[in-house]
Amino acid sequence: MSVLVYIESEQGKLKKSALEVASYGKAIANQLGINVTAITFNMSDASELGTYGVDKIMNVNNIKEFNAKIYANYIQQVAESENSNLVILSSSANSKYLAPLLAINLNAGYVSNVVALPNDLTPFTVKCTAFTNKAFSFTEINASKKILSLSNNSFGLVQSTGNATFENFTPETVTSNVKIESVDKASDQVSIADADVVVSGGRGLKGPENWGMIEELAAVLGAATACSKPVSDLGWRPHSEHVGQTGKPVASNLYIAIGISGAIQHLAGINSSKVKVVINSDPEAPFFKAADYGIVGDAFDVVPTLIQKLKTFKAQNA
Ligand SMILES: Cc1cc2nc3c(=O)[nH]c(=O)nc-3n(C[C@H](O)[C@H](O)[C@H](O)COP(=O)(O)OP(=O)(O)OC[C@H]3O[C@@H](n4cnc5c(N)ncnc54)[C@H](O)[C@@H]3O)c2cc1C
Structure with a gap:
């Protein structure tokens, strides 16, 4: 059993928000006394994740561009193979797009905009922002499977010692009715989402x-x-x-x-x-x-x- 963290990257480089998700995943895994598994896409080296508490990396190579439906399916497959009842994502646009699909696939309870570690593990209660960050809510998830998306820059980066094992995971392929014809990427020198x-x-x-x-x-x-x-x-x-x-x-x-x-x-x-x-x-x-x-x-x-x-x-x- 492990906490599963979805790790986003851009051209082979781990995003800062992904390292924050790993740090948060490690802190919850410590509370639960279990390990952290990370799912990455198209990475050849993600060893840096080891220093943010990840024990095992499962890398998927057979999809080149982001597709929410397919990503949600592959994350589901890894969650099931790792027996993960808790999946953590960032609050990026892509994560917000795929998290509800993943929640349906896993029949999980999903909470977005999480800003702190759970107040309680039973019942599982997390603090989230509400009303465009004007208020906080404490949300209880009663489903046995849980998905959290962490607000960027809310938990911070926490380094720990350790090495992560790396393996390529070949999921059962699925198709999607969404066809991506072209991708226009913003050429910002520093991306707004990751900028300090x-x-x-x-x-x-x-x-x-x-x-x-x-x-x-x-x-x-x-x-x-x-x-x-x-x-x-x-x-x-x-x-x-x-x-x-x-x-x-x-x-x-x-x-x-x-x-x-x-x-x-x-x-x-x-x-x-x-x-x-x-x-x-x-x-x-x-x-x-x-x-x-x-x-x-x-x-x-x-x-x-x-x-x-x-x-x-x-x-x-x-
Ligand atoms: C449904 C909806 C969604 C919206 N979503 C967004 C959104 O996501 N993001 C967003 O930004 N807006 C959004 N808006 C628009 C928003 O309501 C404002 O109209 C907009 O943010 C105003 O932009 P602004 O401050 O650049 O311009 P202005 O309101 O024109 O303000 C310009 C400011 O510059 C100052 N200024 C003028 N000259 C100088 C100077 N020389 N030196 C220093 N200061 C100067 C003025 O005092 C003024 O305060 C949305 C509106 C609606 C209705």
């Missing part, structure tokens, strides 16, 4: 020609760039950068919002970020109420100054 720092711009930046300073600030901080919905709707930035209720969720350690008013739909997507810095010329902008640090000022003065100061600081501390 996100620099985000809004309509206050007036036009796409002014994004140079956003990119420069992001480059100095090693950050991902993001934007508000109108900015991507206007075509100033790609839709892959749109964050908020209808865009990507952000759970970074630092979120810098520049020229963004702080509408409720924007805040819904960035509430889980740990520290929020707001730069806005209007002292009454609603975003200041949600900010940890606020700078009232013109972005065209503040941002270049900030870049200069950060560059000087980096040079002095190199």
Whole structure:
């Protein structure tokens, strides 16, 4: 018997959220006194998982592109072969897509947006965010099989000592009625989902020609760039950068919002970020109420100054 963690990767590299899922899986496995098995797709080396508490890696190679129905079926097969009654996934778009399908396959209880270890194992009760991170709920799962999806950046990375065994698992192949014709991948240097720092711009930046300073600030901080919905709707930035209720969720350690008013739909997507810095010329902008640090000022003065100061600081501390 083991806890099964679904490990996401991109071009052979493990995602940070996947290492967090492994860390969380290990902590629950310790509570239950059992091992952790990871399912990976198309990995040749996933040994890093051993240092996050995984005991055994089962790698599936016979599907190249993500397909929720097929992935859910293969995860089910591994869960059954490992006798896993508890499966843990991240809160990525792909995981949110496949988790309900997996719940049907396994006849399991599924809880999303989990932010902490179970309060109780019997009955199994977990803390989750509700109402776009404005409240918490404590959800009890009574089904014997359970699936949890962990909110990004809620548990953190916890290293432990250990080595994971690696084996290729050949599932019974299944077909899907969803045909993937092409895949367009965002070419962000740092992906928003995995970024520790996100620099985000809004309509206050007036036009796409002014994004140079956003990119420069992001480059100095090693950050991902993001934007508000109108900015991507206007075509100033790609839709892959749109964050908020209808865009990507952000759970970074630092979120810098520049020229963004702080509408409720924007805040819904960035509430889980740990520290929020707001730069806005209007002292009454609603975003200041949600900010940890606020700078009232013109972005065209503040941002270049900030870049200069950060560059000087980096040079002095190199
Ligand atoms: C169903 C629905 C879903 C939505 N989903 C999303 C979503 O997912 N994400 C999202 O972002 N929005 C979403 N919206 C839109 C949302 O309601 C707001 O309209 C949007 O977030 C506003 O974007 P903004 O802050 O960039 O622009 P604005 O509201 O125009 O704000 C611009 C801000 O820039 C400031 N500013 C102006 N000039 C400067 C300057 N020189 N220096 C510094 N600051 C300056 C202004 O004071 C202002 O606060 C949604 C709306 C609906 C109805």
